[in-house]
Amino acid sequence: RDQNGRAHTNGNKDSDPDSTDLSKWRLKVEKGRHVWHYLKTDEQCQQWPQTDEDKFWLGIDIGAPTLPKPKTPLDAAKNGFEFYRRIQSSDGHWSAAYGGPLFLMPGLVIGMYVTQTPIPQEWRIEMKRYLLNKANKDGGWGLHTAGPSTVFGTACNYAVCRLLGMEADHPAMIRARAKLHSLGGATGIPSWGKLWLACLNVYEWEGMNPIPPELWTLPDWLPIHPWRWWIHTRMVYIPMGYLWGKRFKAPMDPLIESLREELYVEPYESIQWSKHRNNIAEIDVWAPHTRTLEALMGVLSVYESCGGLPPLRRAGMRRAYELLVMEDENTGYQDIGPVNKMLNYICRWIEEGPDSEVMANHREKLKDFMWMSGEGLMMTGTNGSQLWDASFIAQSMVDSGLVEQPENKKACESILEWLDEHQIREDPKHYKEAYRFSTKGAWPFSTKEQGYTVSDCTGEGMKATIMLQNEAGLKTRISQRRLRDSVDLLLTMQNPSGGFASYETINAPSAIELLNPGEVFGNIMREYDYPECTTSVVTSLLMFRKIDDYRSEDIDKCIKGAVKYILAAQQPDGSWFGSWAVCHTYAMMFALESLSLDEQTYETSDVVKKACHYLLDRQREDGGWGEKFDSCVTGRYIQADYSLVVQTSWALIALLHAKYPEPEPIKRAVKVIMKRQKPDGHWDDEDTVGVFNRNCAIDYPLYPFSFSVWALGKAHRFLAAKNAL
Ligand code: LAN
Numbered sequence: 105r106d107q108n109g110r111a112h113t114n115g116n117k118d119s120d121p122d123s124t125d126l127s128k129w130r131l132k133v134e135k136g137r138h139v140w141h142y143l144k145t146d147e148q149c150q151q152w153p154q155t156d157e158d159k160f161w162l163g164i165d166i167g168a169p170t171l172p173k174p175k176t177p178l179d180a181a182k183n184g185f186e187f188y189r190r191i192q193s194s195d196g197h198w199s200a201a202y203g204g205p206l207f208l209m210p211g212l213v214i215g216m217y218v219t220q221t222p223i224p225q226e227w228r229i230e231m232k233r234y235l236l237n238k239a240n241k242d243g244g245w246g247l248h249t250a251g252p253s254t255v256f257g258t259a260c261n262y263a264v265c266r267l268l269g270m271e272a273d274h275p276a277m278i279r280a281r282a283k284l285h286s287l288g289g290a291t292g293i294p295s296w297g298k299l300w301l302a303c304l305n306v307y308e309w310e311g312m313n314p315i316p317p318e319l320w321t322l323p324d325w326l327p328i329h330p331w332r333w334w335i336h337t338r339m340v341y342i343p344m345g346y347l348w349g350k351r352f353k354a355p356m357d358p359l360i361e362s363l364r365e366e367l368y369v370e371p372y373e374s375i376q377w378s379k380h381r382n383n384i385a386e387i388d389v390w391a392p393h394t395r396t397l398e399a400l401m402g403v404l405s406v407y408e409s410c411g412g413l414p415p416l417r418r419a420g421m422r423r424a425y426e427l428l429v430m431e432d433e434n435t436g437y438q439d440i441g442p443v444n445k446m447l448n449y450i451c452r453w454i455e456e457g458p459d460s461e462v463m464a465n466h467r468e469k470l471k472d473f474m475w476m477s478g479e480g481l482m483m484t485g486t487n488g489s490q491l492w493d494a495s496f497i498a499q500s501m502v503d504s505g506l507v508e509q510p511e512n513k514k515a516c517e518s519i520l521e522w523l524d525e526h527q528i529r530e531d532p533k534h535y536k537e538a539y540r541f542s543t544k545g546a547w548p549f550s551t552k553e554q555g556y557t558v559s560d561c562t563g564e565g566m567k568a569t570i571m572l573q574n575e576a577g578l579k580t581r582i583s584q585r586r587l588r589d590s591v592d593l594l595l596t597m598q599n600p601s602g603g604f605a606s607y608e609t610i611n612a613p614s615a616i617e618l619l620n621p622g623e624v625f626g627n628i629m630r631e632y633d634y635p636e637c638t639t640s641v642v643t644s645l646l647m648f649r650k651i652d653d654y655r656s657e658d659i660d661k662c663i664k665g666a667v668k669y670i671l672a673a674q675q676p677d678g679s680w681f682g683s684w685a686v687c688h689t690y691a692m693m694f695a696l697e698s699l700s701l702d703e704q705t706y707e708t709s710d711v712v713k714k715a716c717h718y719l720l721d722r723q724r725e726d727g728g729w730g731e732k733f734d735s736c737v738t739g740r741y742i743q744a745d746y747s748l749v750v751q752t753s754w755a756l757i758a759l760l761h762a763k764y765p766e767p768e769p770i771k772r773a774v775k776v777i778m779k780r781q782k783p784d785g786h787w788d789d790e791d792t793v794g795v796f797n798r799n800c801a802i803d804y805p806l807y808p809f810s811f812s813v814w815a816l817g818k819a820h821r822f823l824a825a826k827n828a829l
Contacts (some may be wrong), residue, residue, distance in 0.1 A: 118269040119269075120229045120232070120269060121229060124230055126162050127154060128144075129142055129143075129154075131157060131199060131476075133193040133194055135551070135552075136195060136197060136526055136550070136551035137472060138199050138472065138475070139471045140471070140476040140481075156190045161199070161200075161201060161475075161477060162476065162477065163478025163479075164478070168187055168785070169784065171783065173783075176829055177777075177816040177829075178504065180777070181506060181812075181817050183781065184809060184812060185515075187784050195521075196518030196519050196520075196525075197491075197494040198493050198809075199488065200489060200805050201482070201484070202484040202803065203475065203802075204248050204792055204794065205802060206246060206247060206249060206257045207800075208442045209231060209234075209261070209264055209483040210263065210297075211300060213231070213268060214263065214264070214301075214303060214304050214446075215303075215446035216470075218303055218304060218352075219449065219450060219453040219463075221467060228269060230476060230481035231264070232268050235261050235265055236480075238479070239279075239280065242279075242283050243283040244257060244284065245257035245280075247799065247800055248801040249803075250733055251801065253387075254385065254388045254624075255284065255289075255293045255384075255385040256293055256297045256388050258280055259284055261280075262281065265277060266359065266363060281366055288385055289367060290306075291368060291380045291383055292380070293307070293388070294385075294389075294623040295313065295622065296622065298312045298380075302351075302353060303450065306367060308375075308377040311380040312348070313381045313382070313401040314348065314405060314408050315348040316407075316417075317421045317424040318413075319345065320342070320420055320423040321416060321419050321420050328612070328616055332616070333630060334629060335556070335608060338539075339441070340443050340447065342427050342431070343428050345420065346451050347450065350421075350454065378405075381401065382401070389623055389624070390625060390798060391624075391625065393621070394619075397618065397620070397621060400619065401621075427539075428448045428451055431448065433534060434533055434534050435553065435556075436555075437469040438472060438553060438554045438555075441485070441486055442483055442484065448466075449466050449470075453466075472487040472488075473487055486549060486554070487551065489549065490550045490551055491547050491551070491561050492549050492550075493804075494523065495547070495561075496564065496810035499564070499567055500810050500814035501515075501519075501576075503818060504813055506817070507572070513578075516578060520569070520573065520578050520582075521581065523581075524581040524582050526547065526548070526551055526552040527547055527590075528544065528555060529544065529545075529586070530543070532555060541557055541608045541609075542557065543556070543557045545589025545590040546558070547561045547590075548561055557593065557608075559594065559597050559604045559605065559607070560604070560634075560637040561640075562593060562594055564640050564644070566590045566644040566647070567643060567644045567647055569582050569587065571647075584654075588652070588654050591645065592655075594641050594645060595659075596609075597641070598666070599669075601633050601665075601672070602665030602668045602672075603637075603666065604633065604640075605632055605634065605637060607631070610630060610631045610633070612629065616630050617629045617630065624799060624800075626798035626799060627683070634684070635670055635694050636683065636690070636694045638670060641666070642662065642663045642701060643697055643698070645659045646659070646663060666698060667702045673695070674695070674715070678711075678718035679691075679741065680692050683796075683798075684794065685793050686731050686732070686733050686735060686736055686793050686801075687736045687741070688731060689719075689731045690751075690754055692719060692754070693755070696712065696715060696762045697758075697761045699712055699762075700762065706763050706765060712762050715758075720764075722755075723769055723773070726772075727752075727769070727775050728751070728773060728776035729751040730747040730748045730751055731751055732744045736795045736798055736799070744791070747776055748791055749776070749777055749780050749812055750790070750793050750804075750808050750812075752773050752776050753777060753812050753815035754815075756773045756774070756777075756818070756819055757811070757815050760818045771823065773815075773819070781812070787809065788808065789807075
């Protein structure tokens, strides 16, 4: 697995062993919530035996039997489900590792350290092992596991290893330090890294651009008011503003003192901090500061150096704190994602103290972000991808007809139970006052408790429901009334362009991107229209329209608008650009599905024809497709070194949506997917195919399952109809 030449040697000098006993880990799933437990005694292990699901994710062979060699695509899909049924979670969905980003664990470990939260020994051991496994050959870490070493990744994860107990003269630490120093040391760390290091007291707040919480006291109608920003960005800058106002830092201790020496190429005391506010190492930058941003920061820095306006600062901090309290309460202390989770964690600790009930809740929900794997313990991109994966699996089961097989019925019924349990049925507890979008009728990306509407998750959840209940005829669990709630919600999410964004409508002007202070991420300041989200929404509305005539005129109008947007978003070369997975291949699957709703297919539409040829031109010699992660960063299709099962499935589904008439390319693609299937029915997770904010890779280890089964099922139908099986 180690094509990147990653270091696997540990040779730790501290007192911890190099790894825990993998046979003692158990995943407990309750109401979609994932918690990994480490059992201490053999007796406990006997009472709570390891399941196939546990073993699979720990990288232990589950000993699934060899299945009869598939003769047709449908046989292969059947074999696929035969395997994956074994690792379905007890509550009906599929749990999965949602790793990839390497800038999350620093928040966790620094957050726990500065709040003196004890870190369980098994976490400590396995987090170290994970980081050693994910270090690049040069000793550093990237922004994500597929990226080159950066200052952000290296400085933060170096500090993490040290906080977890690794000695400075450990060989991996020596290598990492050398890499960091060769990149200029931690003064050039991007702003989010500056903030984490400042909290840890190994970077000075003076070396940061201001994050005035006063922004929250501006009038709501202002086009730059933070309520209009992309939800993830504003949720991160709320606690950041509070911590900035406090200039919070951990008390000095010998380890911090030592880190101050290790992280920099010059003596800590001699660093002129204010010069480093805009100093970001070149390798880290994706979105350079604009002149507008730096000018604004210059003005704000003068405001800060004059002492600001204390009453306004106090009001801003009060407001920021109120908002983050509401976020905690709206999400059961999960928060929207792991970054604001840990920032809120520190803020709440400052205000409420370690013994408060609030902190007990916060500590409990740390566990939801920890995922144990064969390579160690990681912090995940969200508290899971539960709904997202379950809805694709459900649809692949129905579309391929596998749902009809008696041995699969129970598994499909429990997916439906899960969908029932996790549809959100109310608006958030703190709603308008917390600037939240409506949630009634939504499905979230992960769990109901996390509780955020996502446009396409609602769409996919609804499609999965209708397919299971109405098409496959499973017992109805989700009433028509509840589906109408989803429709009502989705219809409010369309933008004037006709497209759909991710969590909300677009609420800020595009110029706001000029103020992106995040450096390492692109397109984070506001919502954007996405072909992927748009398609999920309109396909779900259309499916709904077939079973109910509720608001059918509104739905028709919405679909028309969406198709208009999809056509406008096509690039001159015939492709669509994908934002949430790699890359053109992914977006084209969605865009061509949208157009097929409008009866625009290969035979009837030049636009679709052009798109099909774009894909066919990129089909590889072996019949598959493989697009590199770098396509997302550069915006151009870049061929990977080999074809990937997941992207081959996407391209295949895209061509089938477009009703591409020739069986030949379809057959060649099917062959790739079948050839890569293991004798027990599963497919390896070959590479990271998820992405966000243009620059960060994220894993979807169940995609090789859901999309392969889906593509094979669809291709089977097509080839059978053409007599070309
Ligand atoms: C996700 C994952 C899922 C993704 C899709 C549903 C696939 C997409 O179609 C809509 C956007 C969404 C929900 C999405 C948004 C950004 C997320 C939450 C992530 C990529 C997973 C991790 C990422 C989050 C922002 C990570 C934390 C980083 C920050 C920049 C705050």
